[in-house]
Amino acid sequence: MGLRASIRVRRGTHVVDVDLHVADGEAVALVGRNGAGKTTVLEALAGLLPLEEGSIELDDRRIDSLDPERRGVGFAFQDGVLFPRMSARENVAFAARARGERATPARARADRLLEDLAPGVDPAARPAKLSGGERQRIALARTLASEPRLLLLDEPLAAVDASARPGLRTLLRDTLAAFDGPSILVTHDPVEAMTLADRLVLLEDGHVTQVGTPAEVRSHPATRYAADLVGVNLFEGTLEPAASGTGSLRTAEGELTVAWPDGLERVRTPGVRATLAPAEIALHAERPEGSSRNAFHGKVLEVAIGGSRARVRLDTEPPLVAEVTTGSVERMGLTPGTSVWASCKAVEIRLMVQTSGPDTL
Amino acid sequence: MGRRLPLPVLLAALIGGAFVVLPVVGLVARAPWGRFGDVLAGEGARTALRLSLEVSLAATALSVVLGVPLAWVLARREFRGRSVVRALVVLPIVLPPVVAGVGLLEALGRRGLVGGWLDRTFGLQLTFSTAGAIVAATFVSMPLVVLASEAGFRGLDRRFEQAAGVLGASPGYALRRVVLPMVAPQLAAGAVLAWARALGEFGATITFAGNLQGRTQTVPLAVFQELQTDRDGAVALSLVLVVVSVAVLVALRERIMGAG
């Protein structure tokens, strides 16, 4: 049961090569930068794009040679794509009518679904008269009304303005939780991904680079993109023994002093990854004294303020993202171009010594 | 860009407008207003008018029924030689109508490629018949429907059809309930143009269908014949056609140009 797909599609010079398994009731977020191939995967699953190679099995049934109308796949487009000459009600009732159902019962069911998902929206209204958020709700209702076995949502919050997002996000969470088949949500927004999905599948350049729960990806990001996504600093390089039980992690961008991991032979070890939480980095105007072994000097590239916390991006060697209080930002006068010292304790740098590559499940 | 039109543009527009309006003004100026009633009461005129309306409406209907699906295929299906087919479909617009008539004769005349077979097998003869007049009118007006419709289909975001498909609609259902309502303005514009063209069709009609009162003599043919014997009558009849055409075009213009 569920979805088992092996998808290989060529789009111009880009190749998308993805294997996906999604269980019934599971919501997977397909995350990646624009152009990574996320929408391509959805289109292939829906039958809007032919597979060059591979297969798609839904509920133990091969569907990759079927036309879209026979697959039982629901696809909600990024900007709704509601039929402009039909009312909200008629849009939602479309699938039922296309199946041959009578107009009156289909419309009545549509009305009920609209009441649930888009309360306050006049079912007789045409899409042009509705806001982006309302249109997305109707699009969702329309997709659910077709009673699909697989639910695909393409960037559902992208065309919605900030004020409407929280409400829509809650609706999506409830919908995904209640949906008993597999569902896949495409997004480039980490918050969306983390809050709505049971599992994340990270797509870079048409290939899957990491699969895991939000917690797993947060604690062990496999690539720079994954790290950026979950908001940690990621380093990769060769670990060499250094003075008094410490180690030196030499990366292409700079060097860090770390605590030598227990149980690891004190020899030169390549292929070591390390993460550092932004909150563990302290910022100073002058070179810091003290036991922190790591001190880096650089300029501020960017300051992003979110409530009481702020994220500061630095062009140190290696580049770092630090998280400090907004008060600190004001006190130190941190703006792009300001020179600053960043420090952290060696022990806060968590090392990952592993031989396996990215997950492919 | 200023709000004033540049003078050369205005001048060209005035000349263009005058060029088109002058013949109509000429007709109105030389019309035998006193004889209008006689002319219209005459059987010849009324038969020609009735036949013109019948033929033009039938040709429009046929053009839409055949032309819209053709436009759909040209817009949505890729196949080898598509550009050639498109060029051929549009050809009747460029072809001199008499040449079109000759072509129709060679294909559908009594001794024509297909016409000969029709005559031998079913005893069906298109030349010298009202059906033949409809065929001639359809031939020259269908390209207008195809052009307008194809533009409409091409301008339509494919995602609407995709959305309909994933919701379980067959391509036919999607075409009927999603696509056609969205391109209705363009289709209507095409149909109106086709009707106008069919109404004025002369060269192909007289070459292929012939000229006989009550059967094939539409208003343009009647006017041409009237010129031989009764010039004033010809002018009067011409004016009637002009008035009818202008009335319909004005009435529909807002709906089609405005709404689309």
Added chain:
Amino acid sequence: MMKKVLWAMVGSALVVATACSSNGSSSAAPSASSSSTTTELTVFAASSLTAAFTQIGSDFETANPGVHVTFNFGSSTDLAAQIASEGTADVFASASETAMDAAAADPGVADRTDFATNQLVIITPPDDPANIGSVEDLANEGVQVVLAAEGVPVGDYAREMLDSAGVSTEVLANVVSNEPDDAAVVAKVASGEADAGVVYLSDIAAADVGSVAVPEDINVIATYPIAVVTAAPQPDLATSFETFVTGGQGQATLTSFGFGPAPR
């Protein structure tokens, strides 16, 4: 820059418009001056004269270097109307007296004389599918007959002849199309589209049709008048052309194309 282009377009449009409206000839002086310019002679002639007059025209050009003869062939009634409104014709050769009368009334003609006669003949496709052997056969059921329209000289003559033969009603019931001129009738019959038609004797020489003679007692003799149009651009040349047509060479050509001689 754009403005210049627009002015250029408007300017050229005006120039083209005026050039076209300046009556007909693009060549220069009306008087026959230098041999480097050609003089245009415009002849309006009935369409039944097409083949014959094209030959006569080229003969006339050979005899008169520097002259170019332009023809306007059509139904005589049509031509008479055009002459009245246009004023570009030098010579008018008509297939009917009535049409010439109309031209004489407006704008007026000079040196009117009859230069040829023509008779009617029944034509059929080469394989004669309807088996036409006589005028009466045209009245047989199911025969598809084409005539020139009423008002066109050969169309009127044909109806006159059918009336004399006493088969008017039946044959007219068999008429499937009224063509604008005899050339169109020939086209419809030669192609096999129609079963029979009535045209001039002169029409069959160059056409691939079968023919059935019309008895003399009911046949209509059409007299062809020719005249110089009043206010012709080239009056002297027009008279010269008329003389050529009524002269030996012109008459011989006409006979060779199936026309009868000018009536005495």
